[in-house]
Amino acid sequence: EIVLSQSPATLSLSPGERATLSCRASQSVSSYLAWFQQKPGQAPRLLIYDASNRATGIPARFSGSGSGTDFILTISSLEPEDFAVYYCQQRSNWPPLTFGQGTRLEIK
């Protein structure tokens, strides 16, 4: 089973700042990594798939990079609605499909 480790657990930033979230895989997942955003009481929302492809309707301030075992989700300039929990997910070697434990992005 591929384990995904996200860091930091919590990130405190202000609107307008740049956010950098990390996801590290226990073995290579090639580029088969996705990022999701989840707000309280809501379902997860697909942001990025295959490491760097923005999903439909996702603003350009969200970008993804990386391959192999190390991946980054960048939010270039935080908007108030971006404060949420972010999860990475791999589909390289399944079953099982696995998610990271999440990074909480909170307002400083």
Add this chain to the structure above:
Amino acid sequence: EEQLVESGGGLVQPGGSLTLSCAASGFTFSSHWMTWVRQAPGKGLEWVASIKQDGSDKYYVDSVKGRFTISRDNAKNSLYLQMNSLRAEDTAVYYCAKVYLPYSSNQIFDYWGQGTLVTVSS
């Protein structure tokens, strides 16, 4: 507009059974792999099971193998999760999700329902 609506959650005693349903609309249900993902209260996301377009392939996380069964009825545009021998650790919000692109096993979950809560407690 794509829509997924889960139902069937509730309170069940340990050892009991429950069947969840997910009604799909706004896309060609029979062309897409579908999946169930759960989230225990205050915890992260856990993949539970996935099923191929025609139901011929099914995959499960080890913790539910032999207890849960994923199925679908393409004529009714519906996905199901039959859950038996339920345990306290199965308590979670259960989401159904659609896999991106028809006729692809890519396991990119591009649209999710709002979830249904299952509580296993005596």
